[in-house]
Amino acid sequence: MRPVRHERALSPDLSVAALNARYEGAPAEDILHAGLRFWAGGIAVVSSFGADAxxxxxxxxxxxPHVPVLFVDTKMLFPQTLEYQARLAADLGLTDVRRIGVARSELRRADPMGALHLRDADACCQLRKVAPLAQAMTLFQASITGRKRHQAATRADMAVFETDPAGRIRINPLAGWSAQDLADYRDRHDLPPHPLVAEGYPSLGCVPCTSRVQPGEDPRAGRWRGQSKTECGIHFGPKGAERIAQ
Structure with a gap:
């Protein structure tokens, strides 16, 4: 269900199309500020605390700094990612990072040997990422992601504002940013890098499904290497197309 209360506060006809017409090409900070203001109290940032987070x-x-930040812990993340999450949240003064994940009882039932990813990577992502995030998002009317169009072909036509399958607004403030834009911002603000980036992991997911990327390879080549799978599926577009991997 769309956040009607916030739409009325701004405009009688605040559609996704109207938002995109208004904010496409706007500075990321302006887009983010608009989302946090329009859906104040009903919006969350979804973050993997990965390479660009x-x-x-x-x-x-x-x-x-009090906006809820949803961090999906699959129980298969790199230890460095968990350490980075704690450090970055503290450094930035984020006060409401919510570490969410599948219940251990459900893991024991659906993946008792921790090997589901070997026979069905999509089912593993559904169990460990998609379902926990979907449950957490029932508390919110809108979400904010860090996806960028340059990251993959599946994201090339991504809009700044989208409607997800549940009818919530999804906001992608960095949609138009390049890798250089990100690097410049990190340097300008002296932001700490994820420790594994320097070790050849420009895109990070779960340990079993992430490998080092060699010079000249696509930055996402290390995700689900050797499989046709390129996205985990935690954010789907309005027509069901996969849009994001965390």
């Missing part, structure tokens, strides 16, 4: 989280903390 610091940029969006730094922007969000500068506007409202």
């Amino acid at each position: 610091a940029v969006l989280l730094h922007m969000a903390a500068g506007i409202n």
Whole structure:
């Protein structure tokens, strides 16, 4: 269900199309500020605390350090990612990072040997990422992601504002940013990098499904290497197309 209360506060006809017409090409900070203002109290940032996460989280903390940040812990993340999450949240002063994940009782039932990813990677992502995030998002009317169009072909036509399958607004303030834009922002604000980036992991997910990327390879080549799978599926577009991997 769309956040009607906030739409009426701004405009009698605040549609996704109207939002995109208004904010396409706008500075990321303006887009983020608009989302946090329009859906105040009903919006969350979704973050993997991965290679590029610091940029969006730094922007969000500068506007409202108390905004809920949803971090999906699959129980298969790199230890360095968990350490980075704690450090970055503390450095930025984020006060409401919510570490969510599948219940251990459900893991024991659906993946008792921790090997589901070997026979069905999509089912593993559904169990460990998609379902927990969907449950957490029932408390919110809108979400904010750090996706960028340059990251993958599946994201090339991504809009700044979208409607997800549940009818919530999804906002992508960094949609138009390049890799250089991200690097410049990190340098300008002296943001700490994820420790595994320097070790050849420009895109990070779960340990079993993430490998090092060799020079000249696509930055996402290390995700589900050797499979046709390129996205985890935690954010789907209005027509069911996959849009994001965390």
